[in-house]
Each structure stands twice: as structure tokens, then as C-alpha cells.
Amino acid sequence: MQQKQNCGLPLLRNGSISRITKITCGLLFCLTTGVFAAGENAELLTSNRIVNAAPDQAGKTVTITVRDDMGPVVGANVVVKGTTNGNISDMNGLVVLDHVSNNAVLVVSYIGYVTQEIKVGNQKSINVNLVEDSQALAEVVVVGYGTLDKKQVTSAVTSLSDKDLTVGVSGSDISTALQGKIGGLVMINNGDPNASTTFQLRGMTSVKAGKSPLIVIDGFPGGDIRSLNQNDIKSIDVLKDASAGAIYGTRAASGVILITTKNGANTDGKVRMTYNTELRKRQSFGKPEMLSASEYVEHGCGIDYGDDVDWWDELLEKGNFSQKHNLTLEAGTDKAQIYTSFFYEDNEGISINNSRKDYGGRMNTSFKMFDDWLEIRANVDYRQADRNNNYPNFQQALRNNPTRSPYDPESETGLNVWTNESLDYNVVADARLSTYNGLDKWFKPEATFKLNVKAIPGLSLQQVLGYENRQWEYHYFRSKNHRDEINNSRKGYAKLEFNKTEYLTSEGFATYIKELNGGHSLNVVGGYSYFERNGESFSEENYDFPVDGVKYWNIGSGTYLSDGKAGMNSKKEITERLFSIFARANYSYQDKYMLMASIRHEGSSKFAEDNRWANFWALSAGWRISNEEFMKDIKWVDDLKVRFGYGVTGNNDFGADYTANTLSSDADWMLPNGLWAKSYGKSKNLNLQLGWEEKKEWDVGLDYSLFDNRLYGKFDYYRRKIDNMLYEIKVPQPPYTQGNMWKNIGSMESKGWEFEVGGEIIRTKDFSWSSNLNLSHNTAKVLTMSGDNTYLSASGFPSPGNPGDAHRLEAGTTIGSFYIYKFAGFDDDGNFLLYNKNGEIIPADQKVEQDRRYMGNYMPKVILGWNHTLTYKEWDLGINLRSWLDFDVYNTIDMYFGIQGVDNCNVLKDAYGKFNNIRGEKQQCDYYLEDGSFLKIDAITLGYTLPLRKYTKFVDNLRVYGTVHNVATITGYRGINPEVNVSGWEGGIDWFSGIYPQVRTYTLGIQVKF
Template sequence: MNEKTKLKLLNRIKKLKYLLFFITLFYSLKISSQELNQLKVTGKILDEFNTPLPGASIVEENTSNGVISDFDGNFEITVRSVNANLVISYIGYKTQILNTSKNPISIKLVPDVSSLDEVVIIGYGESKQRDLTGSLSAIEMADVQKQPASNIGDAIQGRAAGVTITTSGQPGNNPTFRIRGTGTIGNNDPLIVVDGMPLNGGLNQVNMKDVESLQVLKDASATSIYGARGSNGVIIISTKRGKKGQGQLSIDTFTGFQQATNTIDVLNARQFALLSNEMLVNGNLLPNPEFTNPSSLGSGTDWLDAFFTTGRQSNITLSYSQGSDKSNLYTSINIFDQDGIIINSGYTRYIMQFNSDTQINDNLKFGNSLKLNYDIKKNGDNSIQNTILSLPTQPIFRENGNYSGPIGQPIYSGDLDNPIGKSNIVENTTKGYNLQGNIYGELGFLKNFKFKSILGVEANFWDTRTWAPSYSWDSKVSPNAFLAEGSNKSLTLLWDNTLTFNKEFEDGSSITGVLGTSAQENQFKYISGSVQGFTSENAQTINNGLLQPTINGSGSEWSIFSYFARGQFDYKNKYYLTATVRRDGSSRFGEGNKYGTFPSASVAWRVTEEGFFEDSKSINDLKLRIGYGITGNQNIGNYSFASSYNTNLYNFNNTFVTAAVPTVLPNSNVKWESQKQFNIGLDASLFDNIVDLTIDGYIKNTEDMLVPQTVPVTSGYSDVFVPFINAGKIRNQGIEVVLTTNNIRKDKFKWSTDFVFAYNKNEVLSINSDTPLTTGGIGLNYTLARIQPNYPINVFYGFVQDGIFQTQEEVNNAALQTPGINSFTSTAPGDIRFKDLNSDGVINDDDRTFIGNPNPDFTYSFNNTFKIGNFDLSVFFQGVYGNDIFNANRLYTENMSVTTNQSTAVLDRWQGAGSSNTMPRAIFGDPNNNNRQSTRYIEDGSYLRLKNVNLSYTIPVDNFKKSFFNNATLYISAQNLFTITNYSGFDPEIGPNGIDNNIYPITRTFTLGATVGF
């Protein structure tokens, strides 16, 4: 570069420096001018009762500059102009615009009923709540999300009338739902729809903190829009979307610990030795020579104390939300980790959520919902029963550090594996990889029309693994390690299209119509293998096994295509009509039966809009509803209409031959199960809106119920899968009540109460034949329940205990208790006397009868919420009444006929005339069969539980003025604090079938948490 060129470059740099100086000066003056024009505005937001409104939105008009009112309704915002407008809004209240010329600002917001109504989500659309004609329960997620629950089901338990939810203490288990009773003998699970996509994987895939709204559709007029999948009710979940305003970063976290709500008291070593010797002597056997001095044995081993542990859990959700006039987004990451209350059990879950919406122009909009989930569920060989039965005279470890096993003759030492050892060395692991998402496009045209198309996908992949190493624990030896692995793949595709018409008239009337199609397809594949014996147990792979290799696999497909339509008419906010029809075609049915049509209609009358109804402070709003509809059920498996075969190897004269063997007896005539439901209800607001009341009554009849066909042995198909036929009927009828009262509404003190009540009566009207269906199998050829006309579903069936024989004379004068056996040697004083119901002098199967009903008479809950200054306190009770439980654990823990430990209930056993009339004698072998299924094991399952107590403190916003925090709430919570019940087992919450058999117990949980916004 020459000197002339250098001079030119230097001159240009000098000019550029001057230019940059003037540009900087210009913007500095402009910014200074803007700062001079800025104004700090303060104010207070009140509701119609002059009570502060926390969480109200205050946004400078036509900008993204906004703040939220604090717990006392106060706010402070810096606006860009001394003459700016503020847009003030709050859910359920009319939006108001105020000029900042008046500062400070105090404003009272006015309730906007129509705004409240817009938050209700129904199938394939939205509806104003005041316009609903069907039965729907909308869960207040703002209250529910204050609970540190591991899944949504646990958090909403007892909060929706007619919805029975059973949870489990086992980490990673999904809750069980029953909506308005058990409506079929098959799958009773409701349809769960998340962001428009039916969910296959279970609610554990949804992070509760991501949920914006949750509605439960209960009657047919509400669920028939889902046709063949709506018969068990529908749960609709919408996740959060970004909101207009500046970006909001939030962290919600909690940590805590869990314990069993109750344990079973078992015999100590001294008590067990006394029982063992007594049992053996009564059975004409020699007592255990090791137990000559039971008192010297002391307490012995506490197996349950070693088996149960304190489970730790932690949860953190990091979320970000922002929005503008044209677009919004919401994203979150959740990590949940839980150790079980049983050793070597736990659950870890990772969830990522991403939702966005983009308004291209006034008519065109696109968006998406995406959820990614990865979870790990692990368990050892966790047998609660075997832990209870393990002998207190046996240590957990031998002196050499090995796990112990029984030593000596089995009649003395028992024959159980060491439950602590099995729990620690056995690995049962399930890993799940799940994706659920959709994209949508929405086009508005001709002012009143809107077309929306959704493409959705759900991919579920889960791998299972069981590893059991070899071991040698005294007499219990497993010489070969065992490995089993399985891989499952499920892919579901969805394409929904809807055309919506909405027209509002000047007189307040409106009409809404929806036409749509839905196509869904699922493909499932499964492969598994197992092997035993490994040269080195450090190489835990299938190909390294040496013995008994097996391999299995299967695959299936199903699809459903549907047309649907719904029309809603509102005449002057007074008369309402909703009509729905859906036609489904399913691949699960044969030719001529693939399609089913499911219509419904409902009407409502808002009485308080009539001219003859004068304004009244006692009745502010009154609406009557009535509806009828038909829904369906297609849950019968994929190929019931067709024959299927498997190939197997058969040995003929030492020659293996491959043969095709039928596995399914087909029924080409099988068709839809249908459910016809009638609903009547009322909604009322009373006493200046202090009391809200909803009452529903319903009759739900399931017809053409899908039941297994009775196949005679001579058909040759008795040992294969029998087909379903349409031959059963079940009826559920009941009443639901939801009552909310705002007891006190003061500035510094609020108190409200929610009461939920549901009564349901279940009855089987008919089944496929005169032969009842047996259910409730628990192994050892025990079937504890049956399905029979004129009784509730799954009632317990067995013998009736009629006290204890106290003398030999009573034995001689009673019916023969064990036919085919000499009653003088099989039955003796101290044995149970069973009722001879048919008076034929013999106790046999003809003397069995219905001995219990697992279906509750009613469920109920009541929640009290208090707001005292910056403190919030909620106390939630939940209960069940009138159901029976078959405590199958007692078949083992009170049998007193084999050498296993027993519960302390046997301390009250019969040991002589007059000593007991309920607990029989101890005798080896149980010759009288005292342990047969009978009323002895039926218990009242009613309970009242303090389900949740939550105390939170919201830190005043004033404390954050000089920090980057916007809000913060600290809370402590306790779940399942105590339960009032007469049930003797671990916990009375054991599932819809009412059989308590080795069930992982409910946990008591204590947590500490915080929610912080930035």
C-alpha cells in the first residue's frame, strides 16, 4: 500500500469517526427525551367485592410492556408516555382500558360471565360454560397444581363428581379411572385426549405443571362426538400456550419423602414358635426341636422393617412463555425422580414440552404441540406377601455375609426364598421412549367459517428387562441365572379435519356447527427372548445364555375412520339445543359390522332469563338440562372376527414336526358394544353468587356387551382364546352433586368450601348364558368373584362363616363340612362352621353365595380453602363408602396351616372352648379347609382420608423491586396424612375389583417446594 492510498484511508476513518459521534449523540438525545416522557404508574386492582385481585394483567396498549398485580392487587409499571393507555384484564372479568393521566390508579373489575365460559374445552371445539347442555366437570388446575403430586390422577382424585380414581404407591404406575361406574366387563378406561391427540401411553407422560385445563366429559350428549371410544367417558387435557406479553421464566420445584401409610403387625420369634408348635401338635406331628424354649428367641428378625424404606422424591419444572399479537410459544423441561417405599424400586421421568402458535394473517394460523418423554421404572422381586410370611427365627444374613435360606425340614423351617435377597439381586426394569405431537393449520373465511386440519403422531417404544442371577442360600438354590428382554413398538397416526361455522345475532342468539372427519391408525410390534445359564454372569446378554432359549413375537394393526357433526343453538341465552352424530368404521369388526352410528341430543333452559322470573338475590342463575345419547366400545382386540394360527413344534416318536395350531375361535358376527345414557341436571348460582350448585342424575345402559363365549370342550377350542359375542347388559344409575360456597370474602381473609358427592348403583342385567362368569383369579385355583344377572358386577362369591365349633357335640350335629372325607378326623372343635344354605346336610359348592360387593355406594370429598394475608391453606378430605374388600392377603397370613409367619390377628385364635368364635384353631394341613374363600375375609372398605394439606406463602412483590424476580411462593404439603377406616390391610384404596392381593401400598408424603417467576 503506497503513501497516497494510506492518506485516503486515514481521511475516511476520520470522517467515519465524526459520523459515529453524531449518530451516538442523536440517539442519546432521543433516549433522554424518551426517558423524560416515561412515567411510573402505580395502582390497585379490586374485584366486585372490593377484594384485591392478585395476578391481574396490566399491559401498556400496543406494546409488550406489562406486569402482574401482586397478592394485594397492587402493581407498578413504567410506561413510555405520560399519556399512555393501560389494558387491564383478568380471567372471568371484563377487560378495561384506562389512561395514565390519573395516577395512582384504583380500578374495580366487573365480572364477565362470557369470558369465563370460553375456557371450557369440549370435543373438537370450545363452548361457553353457561351454554353447556351436557354433563361436564371442569377441574380448577390452578388449585390442583399447588399439590406436589407425581401424576395428574393423584392430584385430581375426588375433585370431579362421578369420577372414581384409584392410585398406587408403586412408582411409575398410572392411575385407574372409572367414570359413572363400571360399564362393561372389558376395558373401562376412559379416552384421554391431550391437545387433540388420543393418548395411549398413560397420564404419567404428562407433566401436571404443563396442563392449562382439564375437563371430564361424562354423559353421552357430551361424549358421543367421540363415538366408539366415548362409552367410558372422555378426559380432555389442554397444555399451556404462550400468552401475550414479555417473556416469563418460571421454576417450580419440590422435594420430599414418602412412607407407607400403614403396616401389618406380624408375630415375633417367640410368638411364632408357640404358634408353630401348636399347629404341628394339632396336626399329629412332632413340634420343632429348635423351639423347645420359645421365650429365649425374643423378637427375632423384623423382615418388614428391612423391606420397607423411606422413599425420597424430587421434581423440577423449568418453563418459559412469551407471546405477541402474531405469535406465542410455551416450552418446559421436567425432571421427576422417585424412590419407592420398597427396597430397589423407583421411577425417573424426563419430559420436554414445546407449544407454539403463529398468526400468519387475519385468516391463517399455524401451530404445534410436541411432547417428548423418557422414563425408567425399576423393581426388584418385591413380594410383600413373602416378606410378611418369612420366619422371624431366620436372620436376613448368615455370619459369612450371604443371604440366609431355610435350614432343615420344610415343615419346621418353611420353604420361602429370602425376600430381602430376592428384592436386591433381581432387576425388573422398563424403559420408555415416547413422543406425542401434532401440527395444525387453521383458515378462516367468509367471516363465519373456520377450517382446521390436525396431523398427529404418537410413538411409544418401551424395553423390558428381567435379570435374576444364580444364588445359593442354604437350602434355597438357583443354579442358573435367568435373563429376559422384550422390545415393544407402538405407532399411532391421526388426521383430523373440522369445518366450523359460528354466527352470533344481535338479539344474543347464536348458532355453531361443526363438520369433521377423523382417521386414526395404529401399528404394534413386540419381540422378546429369554435364556438361562451363563458362563459368566457379568455378560448379561441374550446371546451369552446357554440353556432353554426362547423367543416370542407378535404384531397387530387397527384403524378407525369417522365422520361427525355437531350443531349448537342458543336462543337469546335462554333456550339451548345441542345435537351430535358420529359414524365410526373400525377394522376390529368383520364385514357387515364395521360401521356404527352414535347420535345424541340435549337441551337446556335458563329459567332466570324468563320474563316471569323476577330478579332475586337468592337465585342468581338457574339452568335445567336434559340429554340422551348413544356411544360405543370397540375394545375387543384386533382380530376377533377372524381365525388365527400359531406354529409350534410337536414331538412324534422323537421326531419334531411343525404344525399350525388355531389360537382364536372366530366370530364374524361380533359388532359394536353400545351404551345408551339419559342425563338430567341443573346448574344454579344462589345468594348473590355465594353458592354454586350442580346436580346430575343419570341412567346408563350398556347393551350388546362384549362377553367371552362359552365354548364346550367337545369343540376342540376350549384351550384357545375364545371369541367375544354381543350378549350382555349392564346398568349404572346414580346422582352427582357439586356444591361450592364462598363462606367469607374479606380483604385479608377468604374461606371457600367445595363439596363433591356421587352415588352409583350397578347391576348386571344379562350375560351370554346361564353360567356365571368367574373373575378375580389370584392363583392356586382361587376365583373370588363372578358376574351374574341381577347382581352388581364382580361381586364376591363364597361360603358363609357361621362361627367356630366349640365342642365335639356341635361338630356331630352340624352339616358335613368336608364331603368325601371322614368328618370325625377332618373337622374338630376349633374349626370354622360354614352355613348349610340349602339345608342338605353337606357343605359343598351349592352352599356358596354372594358375600360382598366391591362397588361403593357413594364417593365424596370436601375441600376447605383459606386465604389469610399472603398465606394460602387448603385442607382436602376424600372418602368412599359402602364397598367391600376381599382381603386375599389374609388367606396366607391367617391360615395357620403351614410353616410361615402370620399376622398378629392369629393371637386371638381358638385354643379351647369359648376362647374365640371368629379365628379358628391352628392345625397343620387345614383338614377342614378353614381357609376356603368365605365371609371370613370380607371387610368393609369404607374410608375417609385426609388426602392433602397444603400451606403456601406468597412473598410480596415489593420485595422484588430491586431484583430480577417477579414472584415467588413457598409451600409445604402433606398427602394421605391419616385414614379413618375399619380395614385391617395396608390401605383400603386397592382398585375397582376390590381384591387386596400383594398390592403395593399407598404412601404418606411430605414435601417442601417453591415456585419462582422471573
């Protein structure tokens, strides 16, 4: 065939141009869509109807409207299956086809979208809503060292796409966008823009070693979730049980969170650009109700200085305003794709002196070479966070005398600085007269080389190399006018710190995927993994500077250096290394019977040579009942699968310097010549018997999808046991140089369940409503410790009253219990009465330690997340709710500020109301235990998407949305926030120290796609 001149008619979709080529034999072919028109003089007109496509045939005319979530789709391919009768959609997304029979099937396709097949039937007008390939991601699950079809997964895995993340709730990291989305995952963050997030999946997995899930970003283990930008995330897969995580070995004891970032797409060479901005305002709410100035004076609480001050209000940054800007560019062909993003975020907290500025960028590229024999993926990520974390002590705002002003216009600084009063000081001045600047940096280049061995179909070899450099710089200065400096007769204080940590990852593995005759399929992976961590740090500090203004930038000018009192420190951390070989095999027969086995042989440098290596393995199986012959007539069951898995993982998440002799100086000695000398000695006790902490877990699960996939979900029940627990115990001195040593002693077990149900409640042409509910439950107990009558204590309360520790861990302990005294009432003078160990009522001052008992529990019986998405034409509404049910919170706000008589310090209004009868010293008892159950409206997002492609060829759509985060909390709890820390065995306490205000956030977001 001879190809003639191009006809010159362009087809536009998102600005891309497809040429129409005319063939002399009479076939008209669109190079992009593959639509043919037959006939000796075939022509494609500017209309969306084919003329002279074929001789007249029996049938009818059908109008098809093709849309996506942005509006009409231009250039979509619509063809009658098995024929050449088809066309592409016009600027309004319309296609008109003639001669279409009732039993015809339409095939609708477009690059980047899922191909759909639609039966015509009696319809003459058909609406088609295209779904992006990224939304089909739920059908492919990322697992250890590869991916699997969702139908072949035999372990407990939860998968989210980027569209499942809540927008407009940006905090210190992406965790706020995940709240309530993953059953069994608890995330604790107090709302401070600089705070880190505590993660716990399926309850506590260790006493002292690490308890957070392993973060794997783009296949590289050990990632930092704080380094991620939400706009770059493509998917998140959470491996919950040991059968899923065992292939990651020692770092998977607390689960695995696999995060995949965007990697570009085949855009036919066109550059796609997206710009996002979010403008955010924070509002404080729910502060404790303290005595006003007039009430303070009325009750004779302290000296009347004549002012009227709301100290809490003075610490708030009412003019806070945050903004975020993100620009992404992506382009690609079938052989080369690139994704780049750049962002800047100015994040101001609700408190004075509390903010951070982030900026960074990411470039993800992928290339196919040598007829697809070689694939190369290269990623580079950089992020920098400039932190001001010098926010004041809100505990002091509760305590301060409300008649005393923080300001003094007569002073040099304009601030009222008073000294030598430990319980009452100017917390505003402390914050204003000191400077904190911290700088975080992440730099991560990564490369993946994949060789597709075409001579053996299904075989590929992959090598990944990753490097990460994390740096932390800390600058702190305290003015000569600061309270601490005046109290100590100094003229200022400065400190500088620098910390650098480097991570190196090298992994190589072979993958073999084969579909065999008879419905057998095989997915096998085997390889090695090497990880190395190195760190170093130094710091210096000095006092007594000639001027304030230079701050920490002339630290050598302080007189403490010449006097020999300045501080200097440096450290080189012990190198941590992990090496392992691993293998995984997945087998499926007709997608009905599935098996998985994995093993990892791993060695860690943290352990002594004889205990360095261990094996971690897993087995799991699945049975898809819905594929059985006896289910074929049950049409309302789309998918029904049962799963069972068992796995063993390890834990070595503690310092790397417990198997190496480390020396440090602990004293200065004056020599006869008048010079000072350092003494050195062992700083750690070595335990050459120290070995792996192991978690053994089994999980049984059920996955279901019903009623044409309108109702779907899963259920899991699991039990786990942790052996050879790692924690420090006391040892005698001598023979040991230090009083503590790490050992493997004791065991713990936990069990729980998770239930998820989701559905498309309403699905019509213009309106849809989908909802997803997840519930989880977990309990844990300690089986054994280092021996009889041994225990660990924690959560010590400050004096006065010598309250002691609120938690104790010993054999038989249920995790989450409080170890406190039982309240028995008050005597006639308002003093606490308690029960002793024999159940007798005694005055509180007669109590002994043995009178304590285990009471209450801070682990919620049920943790719930409930998410709703509603759409009406171009409008969308998201509502996210969370709830913790039936758990106890210890209210230290009431305990420390609810009793009258603290000299010159403020108290709660309730001290002269609800607690008016209390006169004696506070007691650590269940009087202050409260039910913390709550229902939180976590976020509401309303958005509108305006399709612009039909008005301009440059812009696809404009989306505007508004989000209110932390909308409301419905609870009977009286303290500040019932959502206390419940991770680990020291939680459940609403501390009065370290308070950060509750924050409601209002966000306006704008997104433009080009």
C-alpha cells in the first residue's frame, strides 16, 4: 500500500494532535485511536459521524456521550465490537454511530483510562463515564518486591489511591490525610506543624524496641514519611499481618506501609501541567476554663497586680495564615516518561513562635531501551523544612496569675520579666526573648535497572540503588534579658547542633511471572538486600555574650569559653548494617486456589556474632469461593474469598551501639600541673547474648464484593505472640559499669479483629453516594517478664503529692491498664479517702505502694473510621468521621488545676464549683479516670470542578474546594482532648504538661489542570 499526503485534519484531546492518514486502498486510519473507515472513497469529515463508512446495514442510530470527572472527553475511541463501525468523540464528547443493532457491544477506550464494554440493547442515547487507570489501581496491590493482582492476594492488605486521601488537611506530614482510612492504624499528632506523628498498627508490638510500621517509599525500605508531599503520592498499600510483611524481615514486626509516588504517563508527548494552591487559617478551640482576674481576686488565690489577662489567649497567633503551592509537570511516550513536582509551603501554627517553611521538588523518570529489554527508573527527591518550634509552655498559661500583665512599656524589651518564682513566670517573655531555628534536609537519589529477559518470557532481573542524606541543624539563642539568664547572672546563651545521617540501600532480585496451561499462574521473586546506616553529630554551647544582636553567629565571643565552662560535643555513631537473602512464591489455580510462601535469611550488625542471623518466613493461602461451580447461579455474589496466613518477623529497632565497646568521658580531673584532663570509661554494658525479638502471627480473613460490586469489604481476625522481648533491666554495679543492660526476656501476646464495609449507596447519572466504614479492635497482655516480681514502671506524675508512676508492666498485665489507687470518697475536711489492698477505706496519707491496683484501660474497645463521598454533576462533598469507643482517659487537667490552695497560681473555675469539696492533696486515683469515648467529624470537603476544555484548548479544568478540618468532637470527656496517645504501654493520659491547643483548620484550595 502506498501512503498518501496527510489530510491535515487534527484531532485534539488535551492539546495533543493526532494526524489522519489516507490510504489508497480506501481505508482511513486514525493513528491515535485505531478507527478504520472502509470504502473506496472513504472520507472523515469534520463532523463526528462517519460518511460512506460501509454499505447500509440494518440497525439504528446511537448517540454516545463520553465524559470523565473533568467533563466531556475529546478524542475517545468508540467502536462496535468486532466491526470497523466507530469514531472518536468531538469537542462535546459526542459520538454518533449509525447501523447499530440491539445486540451490539460498544468498546470505549482512551489513553490513560480503563477500556469499557457496553451493551447497547434498546438504548439510543448512552452516557459513558471513563475511569482513570490510577483509579483502577485497587485491582493491583503492591506487595514485598513486586505487585499482585488483587484477586491473588492471600494476606491482610489495605490499599488506597491518591484520590482516597483527604485534601486540605495538611499538617506536619501526610498522616492527617490518612486519618480514619485504614482499619487498625492509629496515628497520634497534636496539631503542631513541627510535631512528628506516632504510628501504631494492630496494637503494640514491643515494649522498648521500635513499635512503628516500616515505611517503604518506591521500593526503598526505611523511608521517612515527613519527607513526602501529598501531591506526589500515587498509592499507599499497608501490609498488616506477618504473612504479608515477613519478606521484609526484621523491620516488619509492626507492619509495613508501602508508598508509591507518581511516575509520569504516556501522554503522546504532550506536557501536562497541574497547579495546586491551598490557603489555610487555623482557629483555636476548647481551652480549659480558668478563673478570670476578678474571680481570682474574689477567691483570694494570690496577689492582685491590677491587670486582667487571659494568658492562654496571649499565647495564640491569631493572625496565622498558611499557604501551599505545588506545580507538577508530566510528559511521556511509550518509551520515556517523566514526572516532576515543585512545592513551597508556609505553615503557621496556632501558637506564637510556631511555624515551618518547606520547599522541595521531585523528579521521577522511566525509560525503555533496546526493544524494551532494559527499563531504567531514576528518582531524585529533595526537601527542606525550616522550623521555628519555640512555642511557649501552655501549661504555664493555665497556672499564671491573671492579674499580672506580660507587658511592661517601661522596660527595654517591652516585656514584664519577673524572676525567682518557679510556678509563676512570664511565659510570653520566655518565648519572645529566645530564638529557635531548626533546619531539616532530605536528599534522596534512587535508581532502578530492570532487565526483561525476552528469551524467557516472564523473567526479569532488577537492581535498585538508593542513597539518602538527612541533615538536621539546630540554632538556639537566649537573650540576656531572659528570665533564666537574669536568675543566673549571665548575658545570654547560644547553642549550635549539627546531625547528619546517611542511608545506603542496594537490592537485587529476579522475578518470574508465568501463566501456564490449565489456569495455573506463578509469580516468583528471589534476591538479596543490603542496608547501611551511618551518622555523625556535633554541638557547641556558650554563655555570656557582649551583645545580643549577633545571637549564635559569634558563639566564640561568650566568656564561658575563656573560663573553660563552654560545652562542646561530637559523636560518630556505630555503623548499622543489614544483609539478607529472600524469596517469595505465589501460585494461583484458575484464580480459585492460591498459595504464597516467603522466606528471608537476615543478619544484623546490632547483635553479637553468634546471634546475628535469623530466618523470617511466612505461608498463606486463599480460596476464592465465588469461582466455584456451585456458586455460578448466585448472581449477587461478585467475589468471595477466604484467606489464612502465618508469618514470623523480627525486631531490632534499638541503638546500634550495644554490641560494640563505646567509651565516653564522664568527669574532669585537675592534674598537678593545673591542667584539666578527661577520664574515659565504658558507656554501655555489652550483652553478647542479645538476639532477635520475634513476632509470630496468624490471620484469617474474608474478602467480599456483592451486588454488581455495589457492596464490598473484608474481615480479619488475628493473633500474635512476641517472644524474646527486648528491653532494659537493672544490673548490679559492679561487675557492670552501668546500671542497665538490654536483654531478651519475656513474651507478650495480642489479638484483634478488623471489619471493613463499603458501598455505592446511590449511583445515578448525575448523583452518587459512596461510603466506607472500618472498625478495629485490639487487646494485648504480657505473658512473662525477666522473672518473678519483676516489672517496669512509667508515667511518673510530678509533685506535690508524690503521686508516683501511673503504669506498671509485669507478667499478666493487660496493656492499657492504669496502676493507681482506688478512690473511696472524701472525709469531712475534703481530704481523699482510698481503698487499701484489703478493701478497707483509709485516709490517703496512710496509703502504701502495695495498695495500688490495676484499673480501667486506655485502649479503645473499637476504633472506627467512616468516610462518605457524594457527587452531583460537577459538585463533590466528602465527609470523614472517626470514633474511639469505650476507653478511659486520666484527666491531669482536673487533677492539677481543679484543687484550691496553690499559692499565687490560677485554677479551674470548677475548683470552686464541681471540685469545691476538695481541700486535701491530690491523689493518683480513679477519681480522675473518665470515659473518653468520642465521635469526631474529622473533615468536611466541598468542591466544584469546572470543565474548561470545551471553552479553551489550553486548560482542562478548574477545581475549587474548601475543607474544614477538626470540625467537631462529640464526647462526654471533660478534659482538653479525649484523643490521647494510646500507642505503647505508657498512654491514656491527658497531660497538663506539653499541652498544645486544639486546632480547627479552614482551607481554600484551587487546582488547575492544563
